[in-house]
Amino acid sequence: MNIQILKSSKTSSTSSVTITGSxxxxxxxxxxxxxxxxxxxxxxxxxxxxxxxxxxxxxxxxxxxxxxxxxxxxxxxxxxxxxxxxxxxxxxxxxxxxxxxxxxxxxxxxxxxxxxxxxxxxxxxxxxxxxxxxxxxxxxxxxxxxxxxxxxxxxxxxxxxxxxxxxxxxxxxxxxxxxxxxxxxxxxxxxxxxxxxxxxxxxxxxxxxxxxxxVESDWSSASYYFSIVALSDIGTEIKLSSYKKNSLQGDSVLSGLYKEFGVATSFENNSITLKKVQKTDSSKIIEFDLRNAPDIAQTIAVTAFGLGLESELTGLHTLKIKETDRLVALKTELEKFGAEVAITDESLHLKSSDNIKSNISVDTYNDHRMAMAFAPLGLKTTLKINDPKVVSKSYPEFWNDLDSIGFKIK
Structure with a gap:
């Protein structure tokens, strides 16, 4: 079984989503x-x-x-x-x-x-x-x-x-x-x-x-909306709840990291609003050490690829013992879309492509994060996600929530 995400020109300009607890x-x-x-x-x-x-x-x-x-x-x-x-x-x-x-x-x-x-x-x-x-x-x-x-x-x-x-x-x-x-x-x-x-x-x-x-809402789940806003037009906003500025979760570093992708994060009344405020300089190289937040590596790699950016992600040695070997899986799936990817035991180097290939089927390897990390690419191309139900491991409502903010899903 798979689902098809049809290329969407943009999500709704202002949307809101409530995410389950971390x-x-x-x-x-x-x-x-x-x-x-x-x-x-x-x-x-x-x-x-x-x-x-x-x-x-x-x-x-x-x-x-x-x-x-x-x-x-x-x-x-x-x-x-x-x-x-x-x-x-x-x-x-x-x-x-x-x-x-x-x-x-x-x-x-x-x-x-x-x-x-x-x-x-x-x-x-x-x-x-x-x-x-x-x-x-x-x-x-x-x-x-x-x-x-x-x-x-x-x-x-x-x-x-x-x-x-x-x-x-x-x-x-x-x-x-x-x-x-x-x-x-x-x-x-x-x-x-x-x-x-x-x-x-x-x-x-x-x-x-x-x-x-x-329980505070899950920052790892929020990462996919950071990616969506980064890949959207300037002015796009998504409001997420319930989040704390002084979060205990390591993935809360997203609010700082995604400034590099032109996304501003504001906190108000236990909610965060993500807004695309500027285009990203296509000549810059994104360099992040994700030793303290390895679960967002897949999302960041796909965001960088979707924006046509070169990236160097390090601190990823724990990805090899996750639901799948996430470094190998990322390399395999990103290369299907035209990326050049080199991996070591703890790093990933990505060169993007000027032309993102269309109608690619993304394999998910029993890994919820593979499915959700690649979904935002629907803003750039039409793609299929194999075994979409795998998202239930961490975020069962994911596809419904994407539909609610304007994604075209079959």
Whole structure:
């Protein structure tokens, strides 16, 4: 199955969209609620990942938990289940999930005393986890690993008898995601510190007071509208809610990065308005280090291509272990449209084409971000998106919302 996006001269000049809660914040808070039931959460993401996370946490006696493609859920639940004393469970996922490494996290949990065994291939799901009391409190990880491994440890740390002292060795990847996790822990009264490369979380010995936490809308999902505005005529505006200027989400750097593409962002009453204010100089080279926001790399690459710009994106080493190898996927799909793309293990160099090819079918590789990142190119050419339902992983309403702002979708 595919959908066709017919070339649209522009979206509605002024549009507004409400985006579901952040998947990253939702999954962290869902885990904290499972450990501290006095917490209530509003505006939880309706993404597949968050639905699967909720289902897993609401099945306390299930002998097998299958989280399909949900990488965040795999990492967070591995840590969470390791401290559920007396419970034994098999944690598994899709065939792609069984190819995504988890050995770094399992090794760290084992250092803390966890009982986790591999069922098929060493270092990869599925896992057998026997929950127990963890008394060790110190662990060291390489600092450039996926922040989800780090956040998984931090989320359970306040339930460990002696808390956690986590040392990160080297240059840290995705600092904003670590700070998001610590910020949410602080909101519920857990004491933390993050100095140099050492993160400490104190054990929570008192009850968490009853409180309601509202999940901010997802900045990763907002990225596609930044791209749409960048590729639109001067004067085009899109209003998105609900967003905070002092966001915990790393992808909130979008408001600064997209100035390079002529997009201005204004904040008012928990909403942001994106406006195309100037054309982009076609001779400039876009250079971004996305080490702290790798999830927006696909969107930025497609935006640069659509505007005919050369770009050099670095800090992308974690993209190889996502839903697909996103660097290879980007190279393959952008080249279909006429781009010249060179990749390394951590970078992408793009040269655009004067003539964007039409009626190209974009393969999505079971990756929601491939589908959504390429959709804005409908402002420049007609294209097809294969397996469009893949967007449900993070943003189920995406195609309806695009239709509402003027995209022609068949």
């Amino acid at each position: 998947k990253s914040e939702s999954n962290r808070l869902l885990l904290l609620k499972a450990m501290y039931p006095t917490i209530d959460i509003e505006n939880v993401s309706n993404s597949d990942d968050s639905v699967l996370m909720q289902k897993a946490l609401q099945s306390p006696n299930a002998p097998i938990i299958d989280i399909h493609h949900a990488g965040t859920a795999m990492r967070f639940l591995t840590a969470y289940l390791s401290i559920q004393e007396g419970r034994e469970v098999v944690l598994t996922g899709s065939s792609r999930m069984k190819e995504r490494p988890i050995g770094i996290l399992v090794d760290a949990l084992r250092q803390l005393g966890a009982d986790i065994q591999y069922i098929e291939n060493e270092g990869f799901p599925p896992l057998t986890i026997k929950g127990k009391k963890l008394t060790e409190s110190k662990v060291t990880l390489k600092a450039d690993v996926s922040s989800q491994y780090i956040s998984a440890l931090l989320l359970i740390a306040s339930k460990l008898e002696n808390g956690l002292e986590l040392t990160l060795d080297g240059k840290i990847t995705s600092v904003p995601y670590i700070k998001m996790t610590l910020g949410l822990l602080n909101e519920i009264g857990v004491e933390t510190s993050f100095n140099n490369n050492v993160v400490k979380v104190k054990p929570k010995t008192t009850q968490v007071k009853p409180q309601t936490l509202v």
